[in-house]
Structure formats: C-alpha cells, structure tokens
Amino acid sequence: MVDANGYILKVSNIGVNLQNQTLLDHVSFSVKKGTTMAILGPNGAGKTVLLRTLLNLLPHTGSIEWTEKVKIGYVPQYVTVSDVPMSVKEFLSIGKGNYIEALDSVRLTDKSILNKRLGVLSGGQLRRVLIAWALTDRPNVLLLDEPTTGVDMDSEEPIYLMLNDIKKTQKITILLITHNIHIVQEYADDLLALNKCVTYCGPSSEIGKPNIQKQIYGETVCVETQKGE
Amino acid sequence: MSEVILYSVVTAVFVGISAGYLGSLMVLEKMALVGDALSHVALPGLAIGIIFNFDPLIGAFAFLFISAIVIWHLQRVTKISFEALVGAMFTFALATGILLMGDDLEALEEALFGDITQVTAMHVGAAVIISIGAILLTRVLYKKVVLAMISEDLAISKGINVAKTNLLYLFLVSLVVAIGIQIVGTLLVGFLVIVPAIAARNLSTNMHRYVMLSAVFGLAAAVSGVLLASYFGQPPGPVVVFTGITIFAVTVLVNWRKKYTT
Numbered sequence: 001m002v003d004a005n006g007y008i009l010k011v012s013n014i015g016v017n018l019q020n021q022t023l024l025d026h027v028s029f030s031v032k033k034g035t036t037m038a039i040l041g042p043n044g045a046g047k048t049v050l051l052r053t054l055l056n057l058l059p060h061t062g063s064i065e066w067t068e069k070v071k072i073g074y075v076p077q078y079v080t081v082s083d084v085p086m087s088v089k090e091f092l093s094i095g096k097g098n099y100i101e102a103l104d105s106v107r108l109t110d111k112s113i114l115n116k117r118l119g120v121l122s123g124g125q126l127r128r129v130l131i132a133w134a135l136t137d138r139p140n141v142l143l144l145d146e147p148t149t150g151v152d153m154d155s156e157e158p159i160y161l162m163l164n165d166i167k168k169t170q171k172i173t174i175l176l177i178t179h180n181i182h183i184v185q186e187y188a189d190d191l192l193a194l195n196k197c198v199t200y201c202g203p204s205s206e207i208g209k210p211n212i213q214k215q216i217y218g219e220t221v222c223v224e225t226q227k228g229e
Numbered sequence: 230m231s232e233v234i235l236y237s238v239v240t241a242v243f244v245g246i247s248a249g250y251l252g253s254l255m256v257l258e259k260m261a262l263v264g265d266a267l268s269h270v271a272l273p274g275l276a277i278g279i280i281f282n283f284d285p286l287i288g289a290f291a292f293l294f295i296s297a298i299v300i301w302h303l304q305r306v307t308k309i310s311f312e313a314l315v316g317a318m319f320t321f322a323l324a325t326g327i328l329l330m331g332d333d334l335e336a337l338e339e340a341l342f343g344d345i346t347q348v349t350a351m352h353v354g355a356a357v358i359i360s361i362g363a364i365l366l367t368r369v370l371y372k373k374v375v376l377a378m379i380s381e382d383l384a385i386s387k388g389i390n391v392a393k394t395n396l397l398y399l400f401l402v403s404l405v406v407a408i409g410i411q412i413v414g415t416l417l418v419g420f421l422v423i424v425p426a427i428a429a430r431n432l433s434t435n436m437h438r439y440v441m442l443s444a445v446f447g448l449a450a451a452v453s454g455v456l457l458a459s460y461f462g463q464p465p466g467p468v469v470v471f472t473g474i475t476i477f478a479v480t481v482l483v484n485w486r487k488k489y490t491t
Contacts, residue, residue, distance in 0.1 A: 055386045074386045079379050084257060086375065087435040094372050117434050 008033045008070065008141060008173050009054070014062030016049055023049045024060070025197045031190070033067070036167055036174040038188035038204060040181075040216070045194045047177045048077065051143050054175070070141055073134030077145040077177075081118040081126065088121070088129055089114040095136030102132040105170070107162055123150035127159060135166070142166075144176040156180075160187045181207060234459050236348040237412065241451040241469075243360035244409045245421065249447020250364050251405050252422035253429060253440050254374055254398065263300075263311050265419025266319035267399075268406045270296040272326025272415050275340045280329065285340070286352065289410055293403035296322070301396045326415075341414045344464065348411050356408045363401045370398055375436070412455060417466035421447055424473040431480035446476050 009031040016024040024046045031037050039047050053060050055074060066072075092099035092114075103111070106128040113125065121129060127147060134142060147163065148156040164187055167174055178184060184191055184204050191207055193200035193216040206212045255263065274292030278285030300314050307314075330336055377384035377391045384391050402422065409418040425446035426439075433439035454469030461468070 052382060055382070057382055057385055072386070074383060076380045076382050079383070081379060084375065084379065085430060085433045085436060085439045090436045091379075094376055115435070 006032050008067045010063075010065045011054075012063045012065070014053060014060050014064060016046070016053055016058055016060045018058070022196060024053065024194075027062070027194070027198055029192050029198060029201045031173060031175065033173055034167065034171050035189040036164070036176065036187060037190045037192055038184040039175065039177045039192045039194060040179070040184060041194035041199070046196050047194055048145055050194065051145055051175070051177065054143060066141075071137060071139040072141045072143060073137060073139030074143045075127075075130045075134050075145065075147060077149050079126075079130065081121075084118060086118050087114065088116055088118060091118055091129065092133055092136060095133055097136035097138055099132065099136050102135040103129075105135055105162075105166055106132045107158075108132065123152065124155040124159065127151055128162075131163070131166075135170075139172065141173045141175070144174065146177050146179075148178075156183075163187070233346055233348065234456075236350065236353045237455045237459065237465070238452060239353050240348055240356040240408070241412050241455040242448060243356045244405070244412055245425075245448040245451030246444045247360035247363050247405045247447075248409055248418075248421035248451070249425035249429075249444040250440060251367050251398075251402050252426040252447065253443035254367065254371065255402060255422055256426035256430065258374065258378055263315045263399075263402075265423060266312075266315040267293060267296065267403060268410065268415050268418040268422075269319040269326075270315075270322040271407060271410055272340060273322055273329055275410070275415065276326045276329035276336075279333065279336050279340075286355070286407060286411065289407045289415075290404070292322070293407050294400065297396070297399040297403045301392075301399055305392060338464070340410075341417075341466075344411075344414075352408075352411055356411070359404050359408050363405050367398065367401055370394055370401075371440075374398060412451060413466040413469045414464070417470055420470050420473060421451060424470075424477050425450060428473075428477040428480040431477075431484040446473070446480075450476055 007030045012028050014024060014027045027050065039050065041047050049058065052058050054064060055072065092102065108125070108128050118126065127150065131147065148159050151159065160183055163174060166172055184207055188204040191200060191202065191204040192198065200212060200216050271289035271293050274288030274290070275285040278288035296318055300311065300318060303309065303314050304311055373384065373389045373394050376387065377389060377394065381391055406418050406422070409421055413421060426443045428446045429439050429442035432442060450469055450473035454472040455465050457472065458465040458468040
C-alpha cells in the first residue's frame with residue numbers, strides 16, 4: 001500500500017517516449033501526504049510531461065502508484081478562454097461541488113466575479129478561478145502547472161501564500177511546476193529537479209547549497225567582469 | 230396557408246432552432262467552416278438518390294455519416310486540422326456530385342439551393358424528431374465539448390473521452406445539416422450553422438444567453454426566409470441567407486452602439 005508510510009504517490013522508473021524522442025527517462029520519486037513538492041527544470045526538461053503522465057494522459061513505462069481513493073485536481077498552464085462567452089459561475093458549475101466554498105478558499109470573496117466573463121478576468125483572477133475549479137471536487141491532491149502563468153510579479157506571492165493555506169487547512173498534497181527558486185525555498189517542502197531524468201530529489205531547503213545547485217544546473221560558469229561593474 | 234408552405238414552415242422552425250443551437254458550439258470550437266463544408270458533402274448522396282430513384286435525403290444522410298467518420302478518423306491519424314480535411318473532402322464531394330448529376334440542371338439547382346415544394350409530411354416528421362433528438366443529445370455533450378475546448382487535458386483528466394465526444398457531435402451536426410438541405414439547399418445550409426451563432430455572440434456575456442439567442446436567431450432567419458421566399462416565389466436558400474445576414478447586421482449595430490454609449 002502506498003499510504004502505509006504516509007506516502008500518497010510513488011513513482012518508479014517511469015519513462016515516456018513520443019515520436020522517437022525521450023521525454024522522461026528513469027524517473028522515480030515519492031510524495032508524502034500533505035506536503036508540497038516543487039518541480040523545477042529548464043524548458044523542455046519534461047515537467048509538464050511528468051504531470052500529464054501522472055494524470056495518465058500519456059503512454060509510459062514504469063509504475064505510478066497513487067494511494068487509494070485519491071482525488072486529483074489539475075490546473076494546466078494554458079487554457080483557452082478568450083473566445084468563450086462563459087461566465088465564471090457557468091465555468092465553476094461544470095464541477096460537481098460547492099463553488100462558493102472554493103471561491104472563498106482562493107480568496108475571491110467579491111461574488112460579483114461570478115457574473116464576469118472568463119475572457120475579461122485579469123491573469124491573477126483567472127488563475128484563482130482555475131484553482132477554485134480544481135477545488136470544487138474536493139481533491140486530496142493538486143497538480144499545478146506553473147500556477148502563476150500570466151500573473152504579474154507582485155501578484156505571484158499572494159497566490160503561493162493562498163496555496164500554502166489551502167494545503168494546511170484542507171490537508172491537500174500539492175505538486176507544482178515553477179521556475180522560481182525563491183518559491184521553491186519558501187513554499188515547497190520537497191524539490192524534484194528534472195532534466196528528462198531526475199537531477200535532484202530531496203528537501204527544498206537544500207537548494208541554497210552550491211553543490212546541490214551544481215547538481216541541478218550543471219557546472220558553475222564564471223564570467224569575467226571589469227572592476228567596478 | 231397551403232399544405233406545402235405549412236410543411237416548409239414547420240421544418241424551418243425545427244431546422245432553424247437545431248442549427249442555431251448546434252452551431253453555437255461549432256463556432257466556439259472554431260469549426261464554423263466544418264459545418265458549412267459538411268453540407269456540401271451531401272451532394273453526391275442527393276445525386277445518387279435522384280439517379281436511382283429513392284429519397285435523395287437518405288443518400289444525403291448516408292454520405293454525411295460516412296464523411297463525418299472519415300474526417301474524424303483522418304484527423305486523429307494525421308493531426309491535420311478539421312477545417313483543412315473538410316475543405317479537401319467537400320470540394321471532392323461537390324465535384325463528384327456535379328459529375329453524377331450530369332446535365333440535370335434542375336435537380337442540381339434544387340439540391341444546391343433548396344426547394345420547399347418538395348417537402349413532404351415524412352420530411353417534416355423526420356425534421357421534428359431529428360431536431361429534438363440532436364438538441365437533447367447536444368445538451369448532454371455541451372459542457373464536455375466546452376471544457377475540452379478550454380483545455381483538452383482538463384477534460385481528459387475529468388474522465389471525458391474527447392475523441393468520442395467530438396465524433397458524436399459531428400454526427401449530430403451531420404443530421405441537422407441533412408434535414409436543413411430541404412429548406413436551404415446544400416450550398417447554403419452551412420449558413421444556418423454559422424450566422425445565428427456569430428450574431429448571438431455579439432450580444433452575449435454568458436453561455437446560457439449565447440446558446441438561447443443562437444437558437445432564436447436560427448429560428449427567426451429560417452422561418453422568415455421561407456415565408457418571404459414563398460411570397461416572392463424565390464428559392465428559399467438565398468432568402469434565408471438574406472434574413473440571417475440582416476439579423477447579424479442588427480446585432481453588430483447594437484453591439485457597436487453599446488460599446489460607444491458605455
């Protein structure tokens with residue numbers, strides 16, 4: 001049983017090959033219940049491929065073992081909403097649960113947003129609505145593909161603070177993709193660094209150490225600068 | 230009101246509503262031209278019906294069904310867009326239909342532009358049943374298709390079989406297109422799938438209003454077009470196009486006025 005030791009997910013040796021290209025190779029890791037795992041890596045490292053594989057959207061080798069009765073909420077990086085004349089209320093109603101509660105969780109307390117069209121929302125509002133949508137089915141795991149895509153820098157931190165609260169109050173496990181080391185340090189318990197294979201898997205607090213950074217980003221490259229620069 | 234006009238009006242009511250309703254999804258899916266082009270695919274079926282002396286509508290149904298499956302399958306295998314595939318298919322079908330019809334120009338004109346004098350009680354019955362069935366089934370599919378449009382991954386992660394949903398939806402559009410052919414003809418029936426929906430979009434901020442308005446505009450365009458066509462003794466297809474375009478033009482003006490007065 002996956003949850004015997006407090007784990008909600010165990011991934012063993014998964015590989016993904018599409019159109020003769022290796023997208024993931026021998027990836028293994030585990031995720032503890034109620035924790036946040038950040039997934040970090042360069043473009044094309046297979047981060048989104050990994051989340052899609054965990055959702056069983058891609059053919060793969062190896063094994064993905066979720067705990068019994070797992071309920072996954074997913075927020076993709078990109079959505080097409082600009083052309084859809086759909087209100088927030090109509091969108092949230094596609095889910096089965098209580099969307100008012102979900103809106104409160106993502107701190108959209110002004111309910112006038114319910115009558116707004118999805119296409120006119122700001123980047124931050126749209127991200128919160130998408131997370132609320134994922135929460136309506138009362139999941140115990142959230143998979144978030146760069147949850148602050150399209151959000152201005154000042155609004156990023158409040159979204160991670162909100163996710164941290166959701167994790168604590170609703171006891172949800174979170175796997176999120178990010179490029180931001182500060183977010184990894186502040187809001188993630190564990191870090192999975194990818195570059196098709198796993199380059200680091202362990203406590204996120206270690207990311208400040210030079211040897212771990214070297215492990216994730218490769219050898220340090222020094223550049224020469226003139227004095228006073 | 231003569232029996233022929235009554236039949237045509239009843240058919241127009243149901244074709245208008247169902248084409249408007251299903252078309253609203255087609256326009257959102259950026260598959261507007263798919264609905265238009267699908268209608269032309271019916272032409273060889275109509276031609277075979279005329280040549281072998283059976284109801285041309287049955288031939289149209291058969292060709293539309295087969296085309297929907299072929300297009301759906303080719304899209305999955307080749308990943309070429311629906312619009313490109315349907316574009317290729319419809320020109321091929323149009324060419325085949327015209328060659329099959331040979332020099333029977335009268336039959337060709339009826340097939341291309343519709344002929345309300347040929348609408349029978351059986352056609353009316355088929356239009357009513359097919360329209361109601363297509364609307365009810367599309368109602369079930371609607372949220373699934375919209376969700377897949379917002380994000381296919383999101384839809385699949387919720388257990389929606391996007392490929393099967395698309396195929397069923399294409400089937401339903403084919404059915405509505407087939408019954409619309411009687412009224413507006415193969416060349417213009419695509420209009421009823423596209424224009425009510427884009428007119429409705431001009432005036433909608435939510436989905437419910439958009440879908441309802443699209444169905445209402447479809448109904449208004451089809452019925453007023455058929456009545457005006459019979460009054461002026463014109464083929465119904467082009468007149469329905471004119472009434473529909475008038476509705477669209479009014480919605481553009483209303484939308485424009487709203488923008489500049491708020």
